[in-house]
Amino acid sequence: MLRKNPAVWSLLGIVVAVICLYFLPSWWLFWCLTLLICTSFLFLRFTIVEEGTAKAVMILGKFSKIIFQWEDHWIDTDWSIWKKQKEGEEREKGSENKIEKRVWGRILGGSWIYFWPFQKIHQYKHRWTDIRLKDSRMEVEFHEEDGFGHVLLKPAVYAFKLTAVETKPPERIPVDVLFLVTLRITNPYSFCFIAPPTPIEDILARVSAEARALVTACLIDDLLQLKGASLWKLLTEAKVIEDTLQKWGVQLAEKGIEIKEINLPPDYQKAAASGQEQRLRAKGTATQTIGAMVAMIAEATGQDVEVIQGEFQNPEAAFKKYEKLIQVNLDFIQRHMAIDGDAFIDIRTQNPFLDLLALWKKIPDGKGMPGSNKSSAGSESDKIKGKKENANSPENDPKGPLPEHLKKELAKWEDKHKKP
Secondary structure (H helix, E strand, O other): OOOOOOHHHHHHHHHHHHHHHHHOOOHHHHHHHHHHHHHHHHHEEEEOOOOOOOEEEEEEEEEEEEEEOOOOOOOOOOOEEEEOOOOOOOOOOOOOOOOOOOOEEEEOOOOEEOOOOOOEOOOEEEEEEEEEEEEOOEEEEEEEEEEEOEEEEEEEEEEEEEEEEOOOOOOOOOOOOOOEEEEEEEEHHHHHHHHOOOHHHHHHHHHHHHHHHHOOOEEEEHHHHHOOOOHHHHHOOOOOHHHHHHHHOOOEEEEEEEEEEEEEOHHHHHHHHHHHHHHHHHHHHHHHHHHHHHHHOOOOOOHHHHHHHHHHOOOOHHHHHHHHHHHHHHOOOOOHHHHHOOOOOOOOOOOOOHHHHHHHOOOOOOOOOOOHHHHHHHHHHHHHHHHOOOOOOHOOOOOOOOHHHHHHHHHHHHHHOOOO
């Protein structure tokens, strides 16, 4: 009771002082007070608690109390720290039935006193990893500090990196993934005495295990999209988030897990760049092919290219409207693109007309097509007109005449779609 209630000690001190003043001679009282003051300087210690931090005070090796300094925050009887609610605000979730605890020993601001060697400040080994910018790259940096005497209450960002983790089979691409984790310590007692000896390091190890399992269950395209809320939702369902962190007095910030960067091996980076180049080239091919078709329809019908493009915003209806015209000129469109040399479409299906429709859908909103503005409409039309006159000329057709089997397939399709 005496240890837990400093007011009792203060009262006893006053009583002893009054007795001494009444019964002891003045010279004897002088020497007693002098000895007491000198002795107090030998055993009295001061400690500064910085803003947003806390310290654990021990008495003869046993936990005594938590002292902390954080404006607009209070501590309950379980040593959890909560934010004070302002007028009109609701209490922080989880603090509704908590009782505020008064902690004695504060002198001024963040300074506290304790009596050595009976009282000591708890110290522990602090190990953590964060990121540093080195040579224009983000690198994970490891830190270790013995005799760490305080607990950081404010949110802090930590980092860990998964190296050469394979994505989901059958893809199995080894990737390096850098994660950022934002943690806040809510209960210094649980953090210091219930969590493992190196709390932050153990928490990052457990979170990284869950993150590794997540990476191995994703294809590379899915992994590249796992950012923000989607990643947070998947990892917060893990047991390490729901149970372990709460028991250890640590809280994961809202959306506090994110992927900072994903690195592919050099060979895969080259392959990805090559694939992107091919996709861009294919898009250019589709753009030129459809541009030629739109210009051809505009020339045949006497309409502006912009009008035809507007109709093709609904491609199914537009293809149906100009079906006969496209059928007649389908062979010409192929040859025109063959002469251009980089956008030839070799039709090998049973339905070349649908191939053109699929090709049109590769181009969003018809943007970037030849003849997409009036200034180029005339030149595109002239270009097609000039090429159409000699489209069947062998010297102008680097691929030669249309193969017989393709002519037969085209004839079958045209017969099938002729109107009665």
